[in-house]
Amino acid sequence: xxxxxxxxxxxxxxxxxxxxxxxxxxxxxxxxxxxxxxxxxxxxxxxxxxxxxxxxxxxxxxxxxxxxxxxxxxxxxxxxxxxxxxxxxxxxxxxxxxxxxxxxxxxxxxxxxxxxxxxxxxxxxxxxxxxxxxxxxxxxxxxxxxxxxxxxxxxxxxxxxxxxxxxxxxxxxxxxxxxxxxxxxxxxxxxxxxxxxxxxxxxxxxxxxxxxxxxxxxxxxxxxxxxxxxxxxxxxxxxxxxxxxxxxxxxxxxxxxxxxxxxxxxxxxxxxxxxxxxxxxxxxxxxxxxxxxxxxxxxxxxxxxxxxxxxxxxxxxxxxxxxxxxxxxxxxxxxxxxxxxxxxxxxxx
Numbered sequence: 001x002x003x004x005x006x007x008x009x010x011x012x013x014x015x016x017x018x019x020x021x022x023x024x025x026x027x028x029x030x031x032x033x034x035x036x037x038x039x040x041x042x043x044x045x046x047x048x049x050x051x052x053x054x055x056x057x058x059x060x061x062x063x064x065x066x067x068x069x070x071x072x073x074x075x076x077x078x079x080x081x082x083x084x085x086x087x088x089x090x091x092x093x094x095x096x097x098x099x100x101x102x103x104x105x106x107x108x109x110x111x112x113x114x115x116x117x118x119x120x121x122x123x124x125x126x127x128x129x130x131x132x133x134x135x136x137x138x139x140x141x142x143x144x145x146x147x148x149x150x151x152x153x154x155x156x157x158x159x160x161x162x163x164x165x166x167x168x169x170x171x172x173x174x175x176x177x178x179x180x181x182x183x184x185x186x187x188x189x190x191x192x193x194x195x196x197x198x199x200x201x202x203x204x205x206x207x208x209x210x211x212x213x214x215x216x217x218x219x220x221x222x223x224x225x226x227x228x229x230x231x232x233x234x235x236x237x238x239x240x241x242x243x244x245x246x247x248x249x250x251x252x253x254x255x256x257x258x259x260x261x262x263x264x265x266x267x268x269x270x271x272x273x274x275x276x277x278x279x280x281x282x283x284x285x286x287x288x289x290x291x292x293x294x295x296x297x298x299x300x301x302x303x304x305x306x307x308x309x310x311x312x313x314x315x316x317x318x319x320x321x322x323x324x325x326x327x328x329x330x331x332x333x334x335x336x337x338x339x340x341x342x343x344x345x346x347x348x349x
Contacts, residue, residue, distance in 0.1 A: 004348065005314040007290050009305030010273055011037035013297045014132075014173055014194050014242025016265070017061060019044045025332045026247045026269060027064040034273025034347050036310045037069040037303065039242065042097055047075035051088045071301070073097045073132065078116075082123035094301065095130035095171075096120070100138055100154075114157060121161070125168040130301065133158065135172045135180065136217050147218045148204070152179045162187050169300070174199065174244045176217045178227035184238065185231070192300045194242025195228050195292075198266040198337055200279045211253050212335060215246065216264040232292050233285040240297035241276060245269040250333045268337045271321060274345040275338055277314050313348040 012035045017027050030038045040061065042048035048057060054072040061070045074080060074088060076098040085096070098114075124131060135158060136150035145153055158172055172184055172193045184193040202219035219225070231239045246265025253262050268275060276293055280286050298304050321338045 003316040005277065005286075005289065005345075007034070007273065007312045007314065008294055008307075009037065009298070009309040010035045010293050010312055011039075011297050011303070011305075012241060012243050012245070012269075012272065013037075013039040013171070013301065014041065014196075014244050015039065015269065016041045016043070016244070016246045018247060019057075022247065022249075022332050023060065024064055025334070026267075027061055027068075029269040030068050031065060033245075033269045033271055034312045034314075035269075036067070036312075037071065037298075039071045039094070039301075040073060042073045042075040043099060047077060048073070049075050049077045049079050050084060051091045051093055054088070054093050055091055069303075071095070071303070075099070076117060076120070080117075080120055082119050085120060085123040085127055085129060089127040089129060093129070095132050096124060097132040097134070097173075099134045100136055114161065118164070121165050121168055125165050128169070130169045130171060131161070132171045132173055133161075134216075135175070147216070148220065151175070151177050151217050151220075155179060155183045158183060158191070159187070162191050166190065171242075171300075173242060174217060175228065175239075176220045177224045181227045181231050181239075185236065189238070192238040192240065192297075194244075194297075195232065195239055196242065196244045196266070197268050197272060197275050197279060198244075200225065200228055200232075200276075200283075211262040212337070213266065214253075214262060214264055215244070215266045229283040229285065232280065232288055233283065235288050235291055237291075237296050238300065239292070240300065241293045242297070243268050243272055245272065247332075247334050250335055253335070266337050267334055270336050271338060271343065273312060274314060274343050274347060277345045278343050281344060314345045315348040316344060317346045318342060318344055319346065 015038045017023055048054050058070050058072050071094040073095040076096050135154045137153045139146050169190045174196050175193045176199050199219055203222050203225055207213035245268045247267040248263040248265050277289055280289055323339050
C-alpha cells in the first residue's frame with residue numbers, strides 16, 4: 001500500500017470557530033487539520049441572525065487565516081425574515097442553522113415550532129440557501145425523551161419539512177443513529193447528512209463517565225456506529241464530513257454542577273484529516289476518503305473543487321497524539337480528541 005494519499009480540497013461542512021480570543025486560537029487549526037473550506041456555525045453570543053453580522057464574522061476569520069474558504073450561516077430565530085434571507089443570498093451567505101431550544105451549546109435562542117418559520121423556508125427554497133438541522137428534540141421526561149432517543153424522535157420533523165419544501169436543500173447535521181441514516185437515504189436528492197469523525201469512533205460506553213467524549217448529540221449504540229461506517233463504505237453521495245469540531249476550555253469540560261453539566265462538544269480540528277483517514281481505514285473505507293471529506297459535500301453545496309485546487313498529502317506514519325500538539329495558547333487550554341492514542345497518518349509538510 002502506498003505510504004502517501006493525496007486528497008483534493010478537503011472540506012469541513014460543520015465547524016465551530018467561536019469568538020473573542022478563543023477564535024484567534026482555533027481558526028488556524030482548520031488548515032492545521034488539513035482543510036481549506038469551513039462551513040461556520042452561527043451559535044455565538046449573541047447568535048448571528050443578520051447578514052451584516054455574518055459578513056463581519058467572516059471578515060474576522062479571514063483576518064486570522066485568509067487561506068480558508070469560510071462559508072457563512074445564519075441562526076434561525078424570530079428576527080430572521082424572508083427579506084433578510086434574500087439579502088443574505090446576495091451577500092454570499094450559504095445556509096441557515098436550526099437549533100432546538102436548549103439542546104446544545106448556545107442554543108437558548110433556538111426554536112420550538114418549525115411551522116412559524118415556513119415563510120423563511122419558502123424564501124430559502126427560492127433563493128437556494130441550505131437549511132442545516134440540529135436533529136434532536138429537547139429532553140422531556142413526561143414523554144420519555146432523553147439524549148439517547150432525542151435524534152430518532154426528531155426524524156418525523158425532517159420528513160415533514162422535506163415533504164412541505166421538496167426543493168429546499170436540507171442537511172441533517174451530525175447523525176448518530178441507524179434510524180437517521182435510513183431516513184435520509186429514503187428521502188430525495190435535496191436531503192443530505194453530515195457525519196463527524198468522533199461519532200465514527202465512539203459509542204455510549206465511551207462518553208458515559210468521560211466528559212471529553214461528551215457531545216450533543218451523544219454517541220449511541222455499536223449498531224448505530226456501524227450504520228454510519230457502512231454508509232461511508234458504500235460511498236453514498238449524500239453523506240459527507242461535518243466535524244462539529246467544538247472547542248471548549250479544559251475547565252469547562254471538567255466542571256459540572258447539579259444544574260449544569262459539563263460543556264458539550266468534541267474538539268477535532270487540529271488532527272481532523274489524519275483522524276478521518278485513520279478511522280476510515282479501520283473499517284475498510286480508506287478509498288472513500290476524498291469522497292467523504294471533500295467531493296460529496298462540495299457537490300451538494302455547489303462548491304466543486306477544480307483539478308488545480310488545493311491538495312493535501314497524507315503520509316503513513318504511526319505516532320501517538322500528544323497533548324502538546326493540540327494546546328495552542330497559555331490563555332486557552334484546549335485538549336483535542338484522540339490525545340494519547342495512536343494515529344496512522346500525518347499531513348506531509
